[in-house]
Amino acid sequence: MFVDYLAVMLLNLGAGLALLAHYLYVNPAKENRRSWAAGFFAVGFFGLMTSLPMLIMWPLPSSFNVAYAGPMLFLSMVFLAAGLTLMLEWEPLIPAIYGLFGGIYAIIVGFRLLDLKMGSAPGVAFVGFVLTGLGGILVVPSIYWHKNRGLVIITSIVLGVAALIWLFTGYDAVWAHMLDFIKYVPPTMLHSAK
Numbered sequence: 001m002f003v004d005y006l007a008v009m010l011l012n013l014g015a016g017l018a019l020l021a022h023y024l025y026v027n028p029a030k031e032n033r034r035s036w037a038a039g040f041f042a043v044g045f046f047g048l049m050t051s052l053p054m055l056i057m058w059p060l061p062s063s064f065n066v067a068y069a070g071p072m073l074f075l076s077m078v079f080l081a082a083g084l085t086l087m088l089e090w091e092p093l094i095p096a097i098y099g100l101f102g103g104i105y106a107i108i109v110g111f112r113l114l115d116l117k118m119g120s121a122p123g124v125a126f127v128g129f130v131l132t133g134l135g136g137i138l139v140v141p142s143i144y145w146h147k148n149r150g151l152v153i154i155t156s157i158v159l160g161v162a163a164l165i166w167l168f169t170g171y172d173a174v175w176a177h178m179l180d181f182i183k184y185v186p187p188t189m190l191h192s193a194k
Helices: 006-026 030-059 064-088 093-116 122-144 149-180
Strands: none
Touching: 006 030, 006 064, 006 122, 006 149, 030 064, 064 093, 064 122, 093 122, 122 149
16 A cells, blocks of 8 residues: 555645635735745645655656646745745745746646546546646736736636635545555554554
8 A cells, every 4th residue: 555645735735726816816015925925835845845755756656646746846836936925025926927837737737637537536636737727827917917806806716716626635535545544554563563
């Protein structure tokens, strides 16, 4: 049995997308943006600590490591850059432009997951990846034209729906994995389990 920590990665992704949607919707004044940095750092740091080992150690079967670790690592760097940008009161458009390319990446992964019918619910993963990618792309115009409330609200809704998909998927996976691993004994404890 392999140790699968994808569920908590999806929860982190969902939390990050919800935070981003809320940030865009609130559109905090420049003097208030620093207080948002900790949330963006938390999402980015946690994502980095989980996606980098997944990319290096390949713990998931099949191509799931390619589908999840790479995009999660890219997104983690976007969130870390956003946290640094907010902390130092720099222009938030710059990490958003970088994130736009991660958005394209997510859309490609979503279409490929659906094409290969990967996972237990490839349609749900497809919608999650495509909405995440579309939201990432829409962040650039939403920051650039932040006074256009219609655009900002649409972007926030897209990100919010993507967040709900990943949160539901992550919580559902936690529920299932607790049963899947109920009799799992780590290799370090095999001698005491006999």
